[in-house]
Amino acid sequence: MANPNAPLTDFGNPVINWIDRRLPIFTMMQKEYGVFPTPRNFNYLWNFGAIAMVMLMVMIVSGLVLAMHYTADTNLSFNAVERIMRDVDYGWLVRYIHMNGASMFFIAVYVHIFRGLYYGSYKQPRELLWILGVLILLLMMATAFMGYVLPWGQMSFWGATVITNLFSAIPLVGDTIVTWLWGGFSVDNPTLTRFFALHFLMPFVILGVVFLHIAALHVSGSNNPLGIEPKSDKDTVPFSPYYTVKDLFGLCVFLIIYAVFVFYMPNYMGHPDNYTPANPMVTPPHIVPEWYFLPFYAILRSFTIDIVIPFTDIIVISSKLGGVLLMFGSIAVMFVLPWLDTSPVRSARFRPLYQKFFWVHLAVCIALGFLGAKPPEGLYTIASQVCTFLYFAHFLIVLPLLTKYEKTLPLPPSIHEAILADRCTKQP
Amino acid sequence: MGNPDSHGTQHGSCGTGCGNSAPQKTSCGAEKEECHDESKRDFIFISAASMAVVGAGVTAWPFVATLGPAKDTLALSTTEVDLSHIQEGQAVTVMWRGKPVFIRRRTASDIELARKVDEDASTFNALRDKQKDDERVKQSTFGGKAMPQWLVMVGVCTHLGCVPMGQKPTDMHGDFAGWFCPCHGSHYDSAGRIRKGPAPHNLAVPSYTFLSENRIKIG
Numbered sequence: 001m002a003n004p005n006a007p008l009t010d011f012g013n014p015v016i017n018w019i020d021r022r023l024p025i026f027t028m029m030q031k032e033y034g035v036f037p038t039p040r041n042f043n044y045l046w047n048f049g050a051i052a053m054v055m056l057m058v059m060i061v062s063g064l065v066l067a068m069h070y071t072a073d074t075n076l077s078f079n080a081v082e083r084i085m086r087d088v089d090y091g092w093l094v095r096y097i098h099m100n101g102a103s104m105f106f107i108a109v110y111v112h113i114f115r116g117l118y119y120g121s122y123k124q125p126r127e128l129l130w131i132l133g134v135l136i137l138l139l140m141m142a143t144a145f146m147g148y149v150l151p152w153g154q155m156s157f158w159g160a161t162v163i164t165n166l167f168s169a170i171p172l173v174g175d176t177i178v179t180w181l182w183g184g185f186s187v188d189n190p191t192l193t194r195f196f197a198l199h200f201l202m203p204f205v206i207l208g209v210v211f212l213h214i215a216a217l218h219v220s221g222s223n224n225p226l227g228i229e230p231k232s233d234k235d236t237v238p239f240s241p242y243y244t245v246k247d248l249f250g251l252c253v254f255l256i257i258y259a260v261f262v263f264y265m266p267n268y269m270g271h272p273d274n275y276t277p278a279n280p281m282v283t284p285p286h287i288v289p290e291w292y293f294l295p296f297y298a299i300l301r302s303f304t305i306d307i308v309i310p311f312t313d314i315i316v317i318s319s320k321l322g323g324v325l326l327m328f329g330s331i332a333v334m335f336v337l338p339w340l341d342t343s344p345v346r347s348a349r350f351r352p353l354y355q356k357f358f359w360v361h362l363a364v365c366i367a368l369g370f371l372g373a374k375p376p377e378g379l380y381t382i383a384s385q386v387c388t389f390l391y392f393a394h395f396l397i398v399l400p401l402l403t404k405y406e407k408t409l410p411l412p413p414s415i416h417e418a419i420l421a422d423r424c425t426k427q428p
Numbered sequence: 429m430g431n432p433d434s435h436g437t438q439h440g441s442c443g444t445g446c447g448n449s450a451p452q453k454t455s456c457g458a459e460k461e462e463c464h465d466e467s468k469r470d471f472i473f474i475s476a477a478s479m480a481v482v483g484a485g486v487t488a489w490p491f492v493a494t495l496g497p498a499k500d501t502l503a504l505s506t507t508e509v510d511l512s513h514i515q516e517g518q519a520v521t522v523m524w525r526g527k528p529v530f531i532r533r534r535t536a537s538d539i540e541l542a543r544k545v546d547e548d549a550s551t552f553n554a555l556r557d558k559q560k561d562d563e564r565v566k567q568s569t570f571g572g573k574a575m576p577q578w579l580v581m582v583g584v585c586t587h588l589g590c591v592p593m594g595q596k597p598t599d600m601h602g603d604f605a606g607w608f609c610p611c612h613g614s615h616y617d618s619a620g621r622i623r624k625g626p627a628p629h630n631l632a633v634p635s636y637t638f639l640s641e642n643r644i645k646i647g
Contacts, residue, residue, distance in 0.1 A: 165589035184501040186526035283591040318628040
């Protein structure tokens with residue numbers, strides 16, 4: 001970049017060459033997305049990073065159009081959204097794209113995360129890459145939560161009330177913080193307007209962190225299903241056309257499923273209660289968050305006892321604070337995952353015990369999602385408590401122990417040799 | 429303290445030369461320049477950084493403060509209610525500061541049920557948020573006359589802010605003949621005290637005064 005006379009890539013087009021000599025964005029794209037050496041053995045689970053990126057773009061574009069028709073005001077918001085649905089040309093389409101897009105974005109990101117867990121993508125040297133990813137998840141959750149408040153239906157209002165009240169669990173200053181978050185004494189107009197402003201801002205913050213996430217990825221290179229680093233040119237293929245095409249194919253399948261939701265069952269993942277205008281005087285009998293928050297909601301409600309100093313009445317951790325700590329802890333534990341599982345073998349293919357525990361962990365997460373949608377009573381509470389324990393046990397007990405005691409299988413010498421050996425055994 | 433200024437580090441290296449009769453020209457870099465005391469530099473850096481932090485805080489404060497309750501929000505902080513139409517056993521819900529306030533005219537048996545808890549030491553000590561029934565209604569007086577039948581509370585569950593059920597006769601009242609929060613299963617008794625479930629406190633009692641026997645001002 002410093003030397004303007006340095007030989008640059010010839011793109012065969014004088015205009016592009018002229019620009020590239022002054023601002024080498026084409027050279028950069030060629031380096032990072034054209035010839036970028038990528039492990040040759042990706043499976044379809046490696047599509048989901050690109051799919052998530054496309055979903056972020058879809059959300060920003062559809063959200064921008066919706067924002068042009070939306071009004072953030074407790075008296076007007078509900079009707080503004082209904083106007084988009086009924087009167088604005090194709091407003092229904094853009095809103096259903098945005099509404100279901102949030103769910104599809106979370107599906108892509110959850111698959112992306114569990115792929116990372118299965119193949120040990122969080123391990124050295126990709127710790128920071130992983131941490132940036134968890135940060136993106138946190139930002140997405142905040143954005144999705146605030147977006148859900150904007151239509152100002154019953155679930156919007158009561159979801160906002162319950163989630164902002166989580167902060168009142170903070171000892172001493174909790175109530176002051178909640179009043180400050182609300183800008184009043186309850187969730188009301190000041191809350192709605194600030195949520196709209198933040199909901200507009202946050203996707204661009206996410207975009208910034210995604211850029212760092214990808215920058216870090218292009219330093220360490222991608223992990224792969226074998227979890228061993230590429231050793232020579234034989235182990236890699238250029239990103240384009242191999243993975244641009246593979247990502248596009250996966251994206252098309254994903255978009256077909258997305259379109260089925262948008263066109264045939266647009267409200268399947270929503271709640272009918274949110275088509276009732278917000279009423280601060282009546283709480284709906286069952287407040288349930290969107291499906292992508294259900295596991296965390298189950299963890300929040302699983303903590304039902306106060307922890308007291310023995311033989312006194314002094315409550316150290318109230319059940320409310322305990323639930324909040326557990327819920328935030330369930331994400332926080334992901335930040336330190338690279339230091340809880342320090343086994344040098346990445347891929348679960350070569351970790352027979354870890355492989356089993358991975359599937360148990362996935363089942364626990366799905367069970368928590370199921371329990372989060374149920375009323376907090378009787379057996380459901382006990383099941384939530386068991387699953388919450390198992391969730392944390394996986395990270396805090398199982399993984400450190402496996403690191404120490406698991407007998408891993410021998411790793412193949414290189415990616416291409418593993419692929420060749422695999423082919424030879426499969427052929428008759 | 430790290431010194432980003434390379435000029436400064438050069439002076440730092442000549443610290444030993446200070447006070448010598450023959451100043452060491454070479455390590456000082458510049459001719460006849462006074463040698464600097466490194467600790468003075470530190471003082472300047474620390475005081476400059478402190479001022480910058482104070483400045484940043486002062487600048488940030490108005491932005492943070494805009495998010496608090498505005499004056500018009502604070503101005504809506506009292507509500508007057510006429511209670512003359514409420515029969516014994518009935519309850520009304522009124523809006524105060526954007527929140528529901530429960531006003532219940534309790535029956536004698538409601539009061540008795542709540543006071544039984546106060547008298548029984550083991551039940552009372554088991555309460556999560558220990559308050560006697562007469563403390564809950566101590567503001568319900570007019571002209572020196574106690575009116576324990578009037579129970580006035582903010583109708584917001586102290587767990588995560590849902591509105592508990594129990595205002596209508598057909599609502600669920602929970603296991604203690606009071607209120608029940610359907611969100612996370614908190615049970616409140618006929619004095620609005622938390623008896624079972626995740627909520628940490630009793631339903632809050634706002635400050636209120638009786639303007640007459642049948643008129644109340646909340647806030």
